[in-house]
Amino acid sequence: MKTYENTGSKDTRSGFGAGLTELGKTNPNVVALCADLTGSLKMDEFKANHPERFFQVGIAEANMIGLAAGMTIGGKIPFTGTFANFSTGRVYDQIRQSVAYSGKNVKICASHAGITLGEDGATHQILEDLGLMKMLPGMTVINTCDFNQTKAATKAIAAHNGPVYLRFGRPKVANFTPENQTFEIGKAVHLQEGTDVSIIATGHLVWEALEAAKRLHEKGITTDVINIHTIKPLDEAAIINSAKKTGCIVTAEEHNFLGGLGESVARTLAQHHPTPQEFVATQDTFGESGTPAELMEKYGLNAKSIVEKAEKVIARK
Amino acid sequence: MSSTQQLQDFVTQVRRDILRQVHAVNSGHPGGSLGCAEFFSVLFQEVLNASTDFDMDGKEEDLFFLSNGHISPVYYSVLARSGYFPVQELNTFRKLDSRLQGHPTTHEGLPGVRIASGSLGQGMSVAIGAALTKKLNGDQHLVYSLHGDGELQEGQNWEAIMYAGSHGVDNLIATVDYNKKQIDGATDDVLPLGSLRKKFEAFDWDVIDVKEGNNLEAIRNAFKEAKAKTGNKKPIVILMHTEMGNGVDFMMNTHAWHGKAPNDEQLESALAQNPETLGDY
Structure with a gap:
């Protein structure tokens, strides 16, 4: 099996910041808006380099989304930045009417997604955002797995014409994808080849999936591992092909099992190639305070949990 | 447009269009539309420096955004009669496969519309x-x-008003259709707005009051005054005192026609009060 090396753990939000900094230099139409979380979103460098293109809107997310929608008229490409909770649930109708239905070229960039936000607790840990966003017609939904991929995705969405939701997180996680990768929206990344079980993962769970594949390999089980960075549009062919090869699927995500990647995969398979599937995801619950590692363990969002679900689904074949 | 009489004829025809659109599909919002007929007519016929050869980016031209999207009948009538799309298309208002949706949208590609509105x-x-x-x-x-x-x-308005005031967005002229009525009744009964002048001034806006919001000359003067105030580090708001249902006697002085269409007899009476000027669609 292929070996993936962690070249040094970093937070995915810093990947966003690095991508935005590059965009500032290469694309004069890119503007950035932030709702009082400039440091948390790693937007400081863009702000310092291009003060005229940085808009501090204060703690007023609804206005931020509306401003961004309006700024597209005349050719700007607005990137909005705040926590995932305030990027989606708080402003759902603003996104629905002023961005999605109006077809505006706004990039909604959301940090601190999921339970790994940690100690701040459930008020800030949104586990429903992927579902909210993927239900909006025309919305592209991306959830990246590490620093390098988040940086590449940030640059790629500027070149894509249409509304995008880009989801990333707070904690430092393994950085293992190529430094100067080409990010292709809607294209799955095949990380491991195997025939016994498929693990289809997104975001922070991708590294955990690779770790799970190693442990399964030690037990004589070979694993197909696919990184789905784009939840919508979903690379259905990659999922169907893997299901045909292995005959069983585990999906893994830092999100509620209602509305997330797992449901999109299940719908695809139900329609094209019915396959036994198990879900590594939160089980229709809110989160709580704790360290990211403690929370991932308690809510079953790690390599250990993926291995358990893989063995369970193999038995169902 | 050269004369006030010509513009008045335009307004009267717009009123007919509003009434006929909502009557044809027995739905829509005539009250606020009628109350803003003068505003739209002056804006699109005399004030806006914009091309009817519509381009979404609208560079090097004035832009207009309708936030209270339910008064789409007046918007559609004025856009059509200003040359954005064929007047005949008003026939499709609120019907299946129409570009003239119940509330305005960019989704069907209607020229003149740059944002969807309806959710207020x-x-x-x-x-x-x-x-x-x-x-x-x-x-x-x-x-x-x-x-x-x-x-x-x-x-959300007050987030936006705070932002624009504190950042001196002085190339914006917002107008409030100040008819003091909403679906459930008088604004004073539903949720009193207090002094809008004091509120906007407290947020560092320039405020212009138009006491006669259904008077063409008053609206012309308000726009002149507002344009003269642009570029002074303050956004501008026109508080335009209008009469909901203006131009149709039984639709005035009540909130009842906010979102109700006239029946056949009522339409006949309303149209008789606004005789055809530029030709019905």
Whole structure:
């Protein structure tokens, strides 16, 4: 099996910041808006380099989304930045009417997604955002797995014409994808080849999936591992092909099992190639305070949990 | 447009269009539409420096955003009669496969519309965003917007008003359709707005009151005054005192016609009060 090396753990939000900094230099139409979380979103460098293109809107997310929608008229490409909770649930109708239905070229960039936000607790840990966003017609939904991929995705969405939701997180996680990768929206990344079980993962769970594949390999089980960075549009062919090869699927995500990647995969398979599937995801619950590692363990969002679900689904074949 | 009589004829025809659109599908919002007929007519016939050869980006031209999207009948009539799309298309209002949706949208590609509106309270932010882009682009043209007074109960407006005031967005002329009525009754009964002048002034806006919001000359003068105030580090708001249902006697002095269509007899009476001027569609 292929070996993936962690070249040094970093937070995915810093990947966003690095991508935005590059965009500032290469694309004069890119503007950035932030709702009082400039440091948390790693937007400081863009702000310092291009003060005229940085808009501090204060703690007023609804206005931020509306401003961004309006700024597209005349050719700007607005990137909005705040926590995932305030990027989606708080402003759902603003996104629905002023961005999605109006077809505006706004990039909604959301940090601190999921339970790994940690100690701040459930008020800030949104586990429903992927579902909210993927239900909006025309919305592209991306959830990246590490620093390098988040940086590449940030640059790629500027070149894509249409509304995008880009989801990333707070904690430092393994950085293992190529430094100067080409990010292709809607294209799955095949990380491991195997025939016994498929693990289809997104975001922070991708590294955990690779770790799970190693442990399964030690037990004589070979694993197909696919990184789905784009939840919508979903690379259905990659999922169907893997299901045909292995005959069983585990999906893994830092999100509620209602509305997330797992449901999109299940719908695809139900329609094209019915396959036994198990879900590594939160089980229709809110989160709580704790360290990211403690929370991932308690809510079953790690390599250990993926291995358990893989063995369970193999038995169902 | 050269004469007040010509513009008055335009307004009268717009009133007929509003009434005929909502009657044909027995739905829509005639009250606020009739109350804003003069505003739209002056804006599109005399004020806006904009091309009817519609381009979404609207660079080097004035822009208009309708935030209270339910008054789409007046918007559609004035857009059509100003040359944005064929007047005959008013026949399709609220029907299946139409570009003239119940509330305005960009989704069906109707020329003249740059944002969807209908869910209230979002247009102020959008207009300010477009004004910011004009500044970034070095584009000296202005952004105009219209908002319902009841709509100001939505909190997003005040986020936007605070932003524009504190950042001196002075290429924006917002107008409030101050008819003091909303679906459930008088704004004073539903949720009193207090002094809009004091509120906007407290947020560092320039405020212009138009006591006669259904008087063409008063609206012309208000726009002149507002344009003269642009570029002074303050956004501008026109508080336009209108009469909901204006021009149709039985639709005035009540909130009852906010979102109700006239029946056949009522239409006949309403049209008789507004004789055909430029030709019905």
